[in-house]
Amino acid sequence: MKQTRIAIVALVMLLVLSRAAAPRRPIPSAAHSAVPAPRVQAAADGVLDLFKQKSVVAIADAHGLAQEEAFYSALVRDPRFAKQVGNVVVEFGGSGAQDIVDRYENGEGVSFAELRHVWTDVAGWLPGPVGLGYVNFYANVRAVNLKLGPASRIKIWLGDPNVDWSNIHSFQDIQPYLAQRDDNMFRIITDEILKKQKKALLIVGSAHLFGPLSLGARIDEAFPKSMAVVAPFPSYIEPDCNARLVAYAKDWPVPAVAGPVGGTSLKSELQLPGCNYIPKSEIQRIEKMASTPPPPGMKLPPGMSVPPSPAALISAESNIMSGTSADELLYLGPPRDLLQAPIDPSIYLDPGYFKEMNRRAQCCTPTHYSLDWEQLVQSNSVVPRKFRTH
8 A cells, every 4th residue: 555655645744744733842751750650541441531521532543553443443332432422523434425324324224335435435535544444443333333222323423525536537626625624524523513512532643633723723722622632652663762662551451541641751751862753764755745846736724825844844743643742642552563454355356446546546646646456455465464654
């Protein structure tokens, strides 16, 4: 999926990462005896405890991380979730298919060809959020709902805007929909959750949650103190740095939620001196991209008059990856054990599906790349692959 990831990054870097907050000055490593330790709980307990104080709990999605995708399903299968929360707003589904997912989650017979529109008719993912954990999430919610009465069932809200891909033939055509992504999720959370005094789990990429122009900032401004953010720790680049973090968390359950991040020894462990989240090759790529004129049709986010500098982009991405701006940390185990989620194999088993995704890649991304059918097959080995964040 390397080509896909490169295209996605190129597509959203200016629109999303530029929204991240200015980086905070690293805290030097110091004796933890002078700083309180975070509270550590089993992950489901930690997330559900946050709902005692907040109406919305957002989990920052590290796209393609198998353990995180598995946690989403484990969380909704916890009997407490349907009773205490009952709503999930997801980035990995398009609102044009809301009727389809509603019928599926309520136990109706929905063919796979129809159901697939839920995660393929989206604006911000290409070739779509095909990680098997995302697909399985919908099946897990359905399994829970089949055991519950209609009034007690979990409701999934599809957060990506409604886009008819039959009318999209260029990168410029998709731009208005990309600009609506945060707007659509904000509308759902505002009108369907907070104004109705309900609760919801929000699953969305990290870049949507941090920074003065982000979805997270908009929610905080409209409904102060209504949301908590939980972010995963994928890994430092340096093995020695990861080893120190693992030693710090040696007695934690896996998965765990630890926090708060700020004001505890955890924050300094996420900002170890000499430890990095972005490799030199990525820094060089960002610098090159920032010096290249944007593709025709790409617009800056509202409130931004000039593109962010390479240094600002690099700092923003590092800040997002560290998890230091989150309220709590989702610890999914030692970085060396983290796995890349397998993809839904129908993308290469169904020629019609592949043809359409390939058309979108060729016509409607900044790089106009082609999907590699053979690469998709080879990369989807039954042998788990390590998750790569860099």
